[in-house]
Amino acid sequence: MRTVEHAGDGENAPWAEVAPEAARRLLAAAVEAFAERGYHATTTRDIASRAGMSPAALYIHFKTKEELLHRISRIGHDRALALLTDAADSGGTATRRLDDVVRRFVRWHAERHTTARVVQYELDALAPEHRAEIVELRRRSDAVVRRILTEGVRDGEFDVPDVPGTTLAVLSLCIDVARWFNVAGRRSADEVGALYADLVLRMVTAQKQ
Amino acid sequence: MRTVEHAGDGENAPWAEVAPEAARRLLAAAVEAFAERGYHATTTRDIASRAGMSPAALYIHFKTKEELLHRISRIGHDRALALLTDAADSGGTATRRLDDVVRRFVRWHAERHTTARVVQYELDALAPEHRAEIVELRRRSDAVVRRILTEGVRDGEFDVPDVPGTTLAVLSLCIDVARWFNVAGRRSADEVGALYADLVLRMVTAQKQ
Numbered sequence: 001m002r003t004v005e006h007a008g009d010g011e012n013a014p015w016a017e018v019a020p021e022a023a024r025r026l027l028a029a030a031v032e033a034f035a036e037r038g039y040h041a042t043t044t045r046d047i048a049s050r051a052g053m054s055p056a057a058l059y060i061h062f063k064t065k066e067e068l069l070h071r072i073s074r075i076g077h078d079r080a081l082a083l084l085t086d087a088a089d090s091g092g093t094a095t096r097r098l099d100d101v102v103r104r105f106v107r108w109h110a111e112r113h114t115t116a117r118v119v120q121y122e123l124d125a126l127a128p129e130h131r132a133e134i135v136e137l138r139r140r141s142d143a144v145v146r147r148i149l150t151e152g153v154r155d156g157e158f159d160v161p162d163v164p165g166t167t168l169a170v171l172s173l174c175i176d177v178a179r180w181f182n183v184a185g186r187r188s189a190d191e192v193g194a195l196y197a198d199l200v201l202r203m204v205t206a207q208k209q
Numbered sequence: 210m211r212t213v214e215h216a217g218d219g220e221n222a223p224w225a226e227v228a229p230e231a232a233r234r235l236l237a238a239a240v241e242a243f244a245e246r247g248y249h250a251t252t253t254r255d256i257a258s259r260a261g262m263s264p265a266a267l268y269i270h271f272k273t274k275e276e277l278l279h280r281i282s283r284i285g286h287d288r289a290l291a292l293l294t295d296a297a298d299s300g301g302t303a304t305r306r307l308d309d310v311v312r313r314f315v316r317w318h319a320e321r322h323t324t325a326r327v328v329q330y331e332l333d334a335l336a337p338e339h340r341a342e343i344v345e346l347r348r349r350s351d352a353v354v355r356r357i358l359t360e361g362v363r364d365g366e367f368d369v370p371d372v373p374g375t376t377l378a379v380l381s382l383c384i385d386v387a388r389w390f391n392v393a394g395r396r397s398a399d400e401v402g403a404l405y406a407d408l409v410l411r412m413v414t415a416q417k418q
Binding site for chain 1: 246247248249250326329330370371374375377378381382384385386388389396401404405407408411412413414
């Protein structure tokens with residue numbers, strides 16, 4: 001994959017919470033390597049070399065390649081859940097909160113598309129206990145959206161015959177932005193977010209016919 | 210990826226158009242290997258072995274690993290375009306045709322999810338001329354959906370402020386089914402198709418407010 005992820009600002013700054021700097025550099029190198037060649041075709045030697053470090057220096061921070069993938073996946077899912085929860089708890093009507101959730105979740109997947117692809121496509125490479133932990137974080141993200149839909153239906157703002165199915169569709173639409181988003185494309189992350197928020201609100205709004 | 214693709218019936222039967230049988234077996238083995246380990250971590254020896262053949266026997270049918278990926282991608286995209294075109298040309302209102310397009314495109318990505326993942330996620334592993342050929346097929350699939358939306362707007366059935374953006378969203382929603390669909394899950398391919406057709410029609414239907 002030939003796209004490059006830039007250090008965004010604020011909530012989307014890659015790996016800002018990781019210390020020391022060497023560990024941060026290794027995570028960034030691992031994401032690049034996994035995105036280009038796939039998890040199974042990447043060695044810890046490749047990752048160390050991309051980060052300008054020796055394999056021995058890598059082992060100080062990460063014992064295995066799987067530990068790198070798990071760390072990447074864990075941070076990515078923690079951030080995604082935090083931004084969804086933040087948008088969902090921001091107050092206001094269900095319409096307002098769903099609009100915010102979609103804009104922020106789309107922006108996240110557009111700006112962090114390389115990380116998001118690795119995280120989504122290499123889920124099966126995680127050790128079983130790590131996979132279970134990530135699946136639980138995804139279940140919680142799912143619950144955030146489901147709650148907004150349920151409250152919107154209760155308050156008469158939304159008409160959603162199938163709340164779990166619509167939740168799945170809304171999240172899927174946002175996640176798939178990571179697959180096709182192109183930083184050199186004609187739409188910015190914010191423009192895609194605005195378009196998708198409008199489309200999602202149409203999906204759930206009571207049809208007056 | 211631990212999911213298995215079963216030989217469906219009719220239009221979705223995997224590789225039915227490929228002859229001889231040995232070539233068909235090699236394509237099926239390549240899809241499995243690429244899905245499990247990724248393109249770059251798979252060797253032609255792995256593929257031959259999965260198909261119960263010698264590397265020499267593989268080379269009779271495919272000169273390189275890239276030729277296998279290209280063949281898989283080409284057949285997949287040809288089928289997808291054919292089913293979209295077929296649904297789009299079936300006559301009836303834009304609403305009727307869009308409903309049919311979404312149901313069939315979702316079913317395709319659900320039933321052929323392993324192939325679809327390989328095709329979507331390994332696009333960058335294709336040789337430049339093959340990648341250009343596939344991108345052209347995708348452009349034509351895109352045009353099929355865009356035409357239905359444009360005609361629906363013209364005929365007063367649809368209200369779509371951003372036709373290219375909505376086309377992208379509709380296709381993205383259907384394609385991402387390949388990522389999350391689980392044959393052991395609680396929804397069948399047809400049930401997801403029906404749900405998504407309803408959600409997409411809500412996205413594009415004139416809002417009477």
